[in-house]
Amino acid sequence: MSVLSAARDGVNRALRPFGVQMVRGHSDDPAIQPFLSARRTLAAARRAGVSVEDHIDRYSAAAGATAETVDALLRLADLGEHVERVCEIGPGSGRYAARVTAATHPDAYEIYETAGDWLPRLRSLPNVVVRPADGHTLSATATGSVDLAHAHKVFVYIPLVVTVGYLDEMARVVRPGGIVAFDVVNENCLDAATTKNWVASGATLYGMISRTWLLDRLAQRGLSLLGSHFVPLSGGRTELLVFRRA
Incomplete structure (x- = not known):
C-alpha cells in the first residue's frame, strides 16, 4: 500500500x-x-x-466557518455588490461559491474542479463556467480577466510546488485592482497547543508554507496584502490572506 x-x-x-x-x-x-x-x-x-x-x-472546521470565511474575504476585499468575473480553484461542494455568488452577482463564475462527482452540483450555480481542470493551472482563463481569484481549503492539502504554481496563475489571471484570496497553514497558525495536537494525532494531511516567503513572492508579482483572517481547521486553523493586484 x-x-x-x-x-x-x-x-x-x-x-x-x-x-x-x-x-x-x-x-x-x-x-x-x-x-x-x-x-x-x-x-x-x-x-x-x-x-x-x-x-x-x-x-472539518467549526460551525459557521464557511460563512465566517466569506464574510472576512468580502470585508477585506471590498468588492461591492457586482463583479464581472470570478475564478475559484477547487470549489468542491460549492459552499464558498454559493456565498460569493450571492454577495457579488458575477456575470461569470469560473471553476476548476478535478473531482468530477461534484460537477453536477456545481453546474447548478448561477452563471457558472466549468473549466477543464488539470490540477496545476488555470490555462483556460485569460490573463488579467477576473475580478476575484480565490481558493479555500485547497492549498492546505496539496504539495508546495503545486500551490506555488497555482498562486502564480492566480496572479496572472486577476486584472489590475482585482483580488486574490486563499488560505494556508503558515507559522502564524502553529501555536504550541496546535503543534502539540498535530504531532500527537499524526496529522500528516496538512502542508505548511512560510508566510514571509509567500508575501515576498506575491509582492514580486504585483500583489499587495490587504489583510488576513484566521479560519478554523480540524485540530487547528489556517490563515486567509487577501491581496489586491496593482
Missing part, C-alpha cells in the same frame, strides 16, 4: 462516524489529493437534516 493510500485510509477511519469518505478526483496525477465523496457527503447531510455547508463545517 502506498503512503498516500495509507494516509487516505487513516483519514477515512477517522471520518467514518460522520458518514463521509475521502476519494481521489478523476485525475491520476499524484499532485491531486483525495477529495470528499459527493454521494456520501450529500447523503450524510440529508440524514443529519442539515445543509451540505453545515455538515462539512461541523467535521
